[in-house]
Amino acid sequence: MATQSNRKFYHKLWLSLLGWAVGLLLFFPVFWMFLTSFKTEVNAVSAVPQLFFQPTLENYITIQERANYFNFAMNSIVISVGSTLLVLLLGVPAAYAMAFFPTRRTKGTLLWMLSTKMLPSVGVLVPIYILFRNSSLLDTRIGLILIYTLINLPIAVWMIYTFFKDVPKEILEAGRMDGAKTRQELFHVLLPLALPGIASTALLCIILAWNEAFWSINLTTTNATPLTAFIASFSSPQGLFWAKLSAASSLAIAPILIFGWMSQRQLVRGLTFGAVK
Amino acid sequence: MSSLTFQPDPQTRPKSRSRRLPNTSLLTAPSIIALLLWMIVPLAMTVWFSFQRYNLINPALRGFAGFSNYTRLLTDGSLWSSIGVTLILVGSVLAITIGLGTLLAVLFNEEFWGRGFARILAISPFFVMPTVSALIWKNLLMHPVNGLFAFFTRSLGLGSIDWFAQFPLLSVILIVSWEWLPFALLILLTAIQSLDQEQVEAARMDGAKSIATFRFITLPHLSRAIAVVAMIETIFLLTIFAEIFVTTAGGPGQATTNLAYLIYIRALLDFDVGGASAGGLIAVVLANIVAIFLMRLVAKNLET
Numbered sequence: 001m002a003t004q005s006n007r008k009f010y011h012k013l014w015l016s017l018l019g020w021a022v023g024l025l026l027f028f029p030v031f032w033m034f035l036t037s038f039k040t041e042v043n044a045v046s047a048v049p050q051l052f053f054q055p056t057l058e059n060y061i062t063i064q065e066r067a068n069y070f071n072f073a074m075n076s077i078v079i080s081v082g083s084t085l086l087v088l089l090l091g092v093p094a095a096y097a098m099a100f101f102p103t104r105r106t107k108g109t110l111l112w113m114l115s116t117k118m119l120p121s122v123g124v125l126v127p128i129y130i131l132f133r134n135s136s137l138l139d140t141r142i143g144l145i146l147i148y149t150l151i152n153l154p155i156a157v158w159m160i161y162t163f164f165k166d167v168p169k170e171i172l173e174a175g176r177m178d179g180a181k182t183r184q185e186l187f188h189v190l191l192p193l194a195l196p197g198i199a200s201t202a203l204l205c206i207i208l209a210w211n212e213a214f215w216s217i218n219l220t221t222t223n224a225t226p227l228t229a230f231i232a233s234f235s236s237p238q239g240l241f242w243a244k245l246s247a248a249s250s251l252a253i254a255p256i257l258i259f260g261w262m263s264q265r266q267l268v269r270g271l272t273f274g275a276v277k
Numbered sequence: 278m279s280s281l282t283f284q285p286d287p288q289t290r291p292k293s294r295s296r297r298l299p300n301t302s303l304l305t306a307p308s309i310i311a312l313l314l315w316m317i318v319p320l321a322m323t324v325w326f327s328f329q330r331y332n333l334i335n336p337a338l339r340g341f342a343g344f345s346n347y348t349r350l351l352t353d354g355s356l357w358s359s360i361g362v363t364l365i366l367v368g369s370v371l372a373i374t375i376g377l378g379t380l381l382a383v384l385f386n387e388e389f390w391g392r393g394f395a396r397i398l399a400i401s402p403f404f405v406m407p408t409v410s411a412l413i414w415k416n417l418l419m420h421p422v423n424g425l426f427a428f429f430t431r432s433l434g435l436g437s438i439d440w441f442a443q444f445p446l447l448s449v450i451l452i453v454s455w456e457w458l459p460f461a462l463l464i465l466l467t468a469i470q471s472l473d474q475e476q477v478e479a480a481r482m483d484g485a486k487s488i489a490t491f492r493f494i495t496l497p498h499l500s501r502a503i504a505v506v507a508m509i510e511t512i513f514l515l516t517i518f519a520e521i522f523v524t525t526a527g528g529p530g531q532a533t534t535n536l537a538y539l540i541y542i543r544a545l546l547d548f549d550v551g552g553a554s555a556g557g558l559i560a561v562v563l564a565n566i567v568a569i570f571l572m573r574l575v576a577k578n579l580e581t
Contacts (some may be wrong), residue, residue: 012390014449015384015387015388016389016390016391016392017390018384019384019385019387019389019391020391020395022384022395023394023395023396023397023398023399024395024398026399026402026455026458026459027399027401027416028396029402029413029414029418029455030401030402030405030413032417032418033409033413033417034427034500036417040482042479043395044423045423046423047422047428048428049425049428052399075345086484090307090308090311091308091385093304093305093307093308094305094307094308094309096304096509097301097302097304097305098305103301106378106538107576109305109309111572111575111576112312113309113312114512114575115310115568115572116312116315118512118513118564118565118567118568118571119316119320119445119511119561119564120516120537120557120561120563120564121516121518121537122516122536122540122541122557123320123323123538123546123557123558123560123561123564124322124323124557125321125324125540125541125545125553126323126326126544126550126553126554126557127319127320127322127323127554128317128319129545130322131318131319131542141313148313150311150312150315153308153312154309154312155451155479156307156336163394163523178303179372206567209570210406211289211404211405211406211407212535213406213407213408213519213522214516214518214519215298217282217408217518217519217522218541218545222310224353226298227405227406228407228408228519229408230410231406231408231409231412231523232519232523235408235411235415235523235524235526236556237295242416242417242423245412245416246417249409249412249413252406252409253404253405253406253409256404256405256406257401257404257405260401260403260404261400261404262399264397264463265467267283267463268464268467270461270489271460271464271509272464272505272506272509275348
């Protein structure tokens with residue numbers, strides 16, 4: 001008996017060590033960047049990497065003074081939230097219609113919407129660039145908002161559709177039998193049930209729009225540049241400002257890390273289009 | 278209340294049904310129209326441009342080019358090398374993320390202390406924007422003078438490796454695998470958690486060792502999820518751009534130029550609209566091949 005529970009203990013210990021090693025290893029690059037953001041520039045490039053040092057906040061202050069960080073952060077925020085709102089505006093009604101009033105064509109429509117997501121962005125780089133240039137949409141927030149809306153719409157419709165489908169029919173029937181009119185039924189019964197699903201869809205859309213790095217690099221230059229492109233502009237090797245770069249990057253990824261941690265379960269549903277539950 | 282009194286199902290009442298039909302089309306129409314425009318207009322333009330001689334530097338020189346853009350592209354070594362790079366990139370990342378992902382999914386399926394927090398740490402790379410990921414690896418870790426890896430290899434007396442000069446494609450593969458491993462882990466973990474524990478218990482009671490259980494029970498159950506992960510990753514990996522843009526700019530030479538980066542160079546650096554469009558169409562065809570298989574799987578799931 002004693003050796004059984006002993007073995008279980010060691011088994012669990014071994015698993016914990018392994019699991020934590022994996023987690024720490026995978027997270028390490030991010031951690032190292034966070035650490036570097038609190039070093040002075042000289043410390044950051046020292047040939048002997050320092051784990052313990054005198055931390056400073058000077059980098060976080062400088063990136064606003066010298067590089068106007070807030071401007072780029074604002075672009076990211078406006079573009080991500082703006083496109084997500086537009087996605088919800090278009091997608092929630094569509095998902096509602098397809099989930100509760102399906103027709104013969106609903107399944108085909110859903111699959112077709114999904115297929116538009118699989119179009120590689122490079123394939124349409126040229127026409128979009130030319131169209132944007134001709135309609136003065138290059139380097140504007142609106143332009144990126146439009147593109148991101150179109151890119152994320154299929155995923156959003158799909159996710160919300162599956163959430164609506166999860167609402168048990170009995171609850172809707174009960175609402176109907178109590179004599180509630182359709183609109184009342186909609187707001188008082190359906191919305192509270194579907195709200196968590198819609199919220200996690202919105203989170204996923206914000207994450208995808210924030211991290212998008214193809215259109216944001218190619219369609220913006222100075223005005224509408226979001227954080228992805230701003231950080232990409234530091235790709236040429238100029239050694240003496242890694243600490244500031246780390247500070248800018250840490251700020252850029254922090255909100256999305258938190259959003260991601262919050263929505264990991266729903267992510268699976270969204271990113272596999274329901275193929276894995 | 279008598280059980281005989283009930284309201285008839287609204288859907289059988291003809292009046293309300295005909296009142297509902299036009300409304301639902303109005304609800305779906307905006308999304309469908311938007312996506313239709315997004316699909317048709319740019320694609321049509323790409324096809325059109327691919328048969329034109331059009332260079333943005335010299336826009337006056339226009340004309341029908343026939344298939345010359347395609348023949349130029351197909352005989353140009355760059356296209357085939359970029360396709361090769363794309364295939365190596367996608368294949369390697371798939372192998373690493375799915376192989377490691379499956380093992381890690383099995384690990385995280387087990388109960389251990391602080392599992393939730395360890396899991397949060399493990400999935401973090403997926404949420405880091407690709408430009409930041411690339412710069413972390415390029416500057417902080419892989420830099421031959423100031424990077425952490427150089428420090429370790431120097432301490433071991435091995436000198437320092439200039440990763441992006443000596444092993445450019447491997448370095449990019451490493452970065453992208455780091456970014457996508459959490460994705461595979463999350464999805465495979467979700468799939469494993471739906472595995473019927475009774476089967477595993479029965480196998481264990483029959484004396485099966487863990488490896489045998491893994492091979493004959495866990496793995497077959499996971500095969501569908503693995504297929505989904507493989508297809509979705511392929512679709513996204515075919516168009517990797519930011520990591521290459523930030524680290525190697527396609528070099529040295531063309532060692533890390535995948536199809537997406539080649540099109541970018543042709544379009545926005547050479548301003549060769551015709552050639553870039555032809556390349557773009559090839560990329561669309563490649564993606565479609567994978568997409569067809571993925572759609573079949575999703576469609577099957579829609580039935581259930």
